[in-house]
Amino acid sequence: MNEENLRDQINQLIRNEIQDNINDFVDMKEEERKSGLGFVGADDNNDLTVRIPNKEIDKIIKEYKKIKKYQKSSLFEIKKLNQN
Numbered sequence: 001m002n003e004e005n006l007r008d009q010i011n012q013l014i015r016n017e018i019q020d021n022i023n024d025f026v027d028m029k030e031e032e033r034k035s036g037l038g039f040v041g042a043d044d045n046n047d048l049t050v051r052i053p054n055k056e057i058d059k060i061i062k063e064y065k066k067i068k069k070y071q072k073s074s075l076f077e078i079k080k081l082n083q084n
Helices: 003-035 054-071 074-083
Strands: none
């Protein structure tokens, strides 16, 4: 897997996690509004934009490569055989 594909997958995972949290928040606010305990403003059809520094993504990619390299090593194979 090349680095660009990794970067795209990481970005997609982050976007999905953020979207899940936003959906949970909106659902919670909607429940509050229905019960009369809270206030929800008018819905705007704007897209949410989140910026994640490439530096952070580079750290994730570096850690991923480190793990994959270890998994290909002889030490990992020996450890895996010992667990069975």
